[in-house]
Amino acid sequence: MLQSMTGYGKAFGTFFNKKVTVEMRSLNSKGTDVHLKIPNTYKAYELPIRKMIGNALERGKVECLITEESIEGKAKVSINTDLVVAYYSEMKALANEVGEESKDFLTTIMRMPEVLQAQESEISEEEWQKLKALIEEALKNITTFREEEGQSLITDFSSSINEIERLLQEVPKYEQVRIDIIRERMRKGLEKLTDGVDENRFEQELIYYIEKLDVSEEKTRLQHHLDYFRTTMNASGAMGKKLGFISQEMGREINTLGSKAYHADLQKIVVEMKDYLEKIKEQVLNTL
Structure with a gap:
């Protein structure tokens, strides 16, 4: 299931005459970046705690705060x-x-x-197991939060992908008009340079020129990338980086369409596609 890198999770429990609270927040990051703030009592377990967080959350900038409060109200x-x-x-x-x-x-x-x-004392194995259970509960809560945010991302991605696909289906209606415009522009240019035009030669040159501006492959590849993006975002595991690569490939095809447009309305379609693609790229940065 797709997950966001933004999340929040909290857990607390009471044991050995104190209340212990574990609070976690996560934001987007290229890798795993854990910021841990814990009482000196638990310093010996800093590395295992970091490992638990890294294994559970995979990616993101994570802030973990563990606090303890004496129930008797007397600090040692x-x-x-x-x-x-x-x-x-x-x-x-x-x-x-x-x-x-x-x-x-x-x-x-x-x-x-x-x-x-503060008077420190070594914690028992029993206390460590109870703390460990609280950390696992907080990790479970933050993961649930990230999954819920992931569902929102899927909705937004689907909307943008559908809009790009809709715009892609508008491209063919301008392809013949675009060829007519190019033909007329070339003919006028030749008439200014010479009195007569060899129609056979003109058509051969026109076909050669139009072949260079053919967008059939770009349309096919862009549709393939759209379909692949849908499949990937519904796959299990961390797919954020993969979705980022696919969106880059989509951008290449859209840019090539723009460079071959030669029609005002087709250019508008390309600009709209880019607008939806930018939304996708921004959201991909926050995707696990």
């Missing part, structure tokens, strides 16, 4: 006494040197970096 912290004493001595010495009256420095010192430290 300690004061770095050696650091406090060092700060106090330095601040008191500085005050004496500049001639300022000594004040209560403790209020300021307690706000200094690394004075208050």
Whole structure:
């Protein structure tokens, strides 16, 4: 099933007297880019967590935030006494040197970096398994979100593909008119250069010229790419890159049609095709 790279998933649970929340957001990216913010308590499991996210989401810029909150409302912290004493001595010495009256420095010192430290303890295997279950639940939720967004992408893709196909079916009505315009333009040009025109030679040259401007192959290839795009977007797995390649091939055929148009209405059709193709390309960038 087609998925978007945009998603959101959340899970939370309570164990060992604390509430743990896992929150994930993802955006489009060429590869897998995981930004992880977790408590120091779980730092030892950073690599397994990254691996879980990378395997589950495949592509995208993913932000994962894991927080823990004590249910008892009491955080386990300690004061770095050696650091406090060092700060106090330095601040008191500085005050004496500049001639300022000594004040209560403790209020300021307690706000200094690394004075208050959270007490860390190794988590048990049981706690890791519970955290792992929360991460899996959050990944499941974000995947569901991405699948729902993927359905919206399929709807938008189908609409644009159908419009390009409709415009492609309008091309044949201008092909004969375009040949007549080219014939008339060439005849007028020759009449300005010479008094008489060898009709047989003129027709031979005209056929040679028109063959170069034939768009039959471009129409056939473009229709093939449209059909292939439909098949691919309904296939399973990550198809974003493949859809990107197909849209590039569609662009080549549309550009060639434009270069061979030689008719105002046909040029308008090509411009409309390009407009729908740009919409497809923008959405492909957000497709897994």
